[in-house]
Amino acid sequence: MSSARYLYLSLFSLGLVIFAVLLQQTGYRGVSFLPCPLCILQRVGYLGVTIFCFLAVGIAPLRRFFHVLALLSATYGVSVAGRQVWLLSHPETSCGIDPLEVWINQFQLSQSVSWLFKADGLCSAQLPAILGLQVPEWSLFWFSVLFLILLATLFKKKP
Numbered sequence: 001m002s003s004a005r006y007l008y009l010s011l012f013s014l015g016l017v018i019f020a021v022l023l024q025q026t027g028y029r030g031v032s033f034l035p036c037p038l039c040i041l042q043r044v045g046y047l048g049v050t051i052f053c054f055l056a057v058g059i060a061p062l063r064r065f066f067h068v069l070a071l072l073s074a075t076y077g078v079s080v081a082g083r084q085v086w087l088l089s090h091p092e093t094s095c096g097i098d099p100l101e102v103w104i105n106q107f108q109l110s111q112s113v114s115w116l117f118k119a120d121g122l123c124s125a126q127l128p129a130i131l132g133l134q135v136p137e138w139s140l141f142w143f144s145v146l147f148l149i150l151l152a153t154l155f156k157k158k159p
Contacts, residue, residue, distance in 0.1 A: 001153040003057045009051035013046045029128045034120040038084040048073030071150040077143035084136035
């Protein structure tokens with residue numbers, strides 16, 4: 001894959017995190033979109049794709065290694081987003097305060113950059129749909145797209 005494509009994937013993934021933070025800060029249709037523990041873990045997945053694709057641009061000899069790490073980050077994101085979509089369709093399995101929230105919020109990173117990494121919401125909260133889909137469903141969609149792009153281009157030879 002070309003450096004430009006890695007850069008596009010990196011910027012796109014970062015853009016999705018920025019969009020999530022904007023939803024968190026400004027809300028949508030008068031509802032605040034507080035991130036739950038699974039939302040925070042998805043942000044980590046998007047930032048993983050962002051960082052590893054960016055490193056693939058800058059360090060050409062290790063490009064395939066960073067490509068694989070970006071693919072693993074996308075795989076991780078698909079699994080976390082998939083779990084949250086499952087929770088949305090099975091709200092009876094959520095029991096209020098998630099123990100994962102306490103664990104995530106104890107990290108120094110979530111205390112230092114709380115606007116990005118602090119979990120405050122519930123994983124099964126039904127928030128207003130954006131263009132017909134809940135945010136976790138959008139996240140699962142975009143992680144799947146990133147995964148498929150990275151998988152399809154993993155073994156592609158340079159022209």
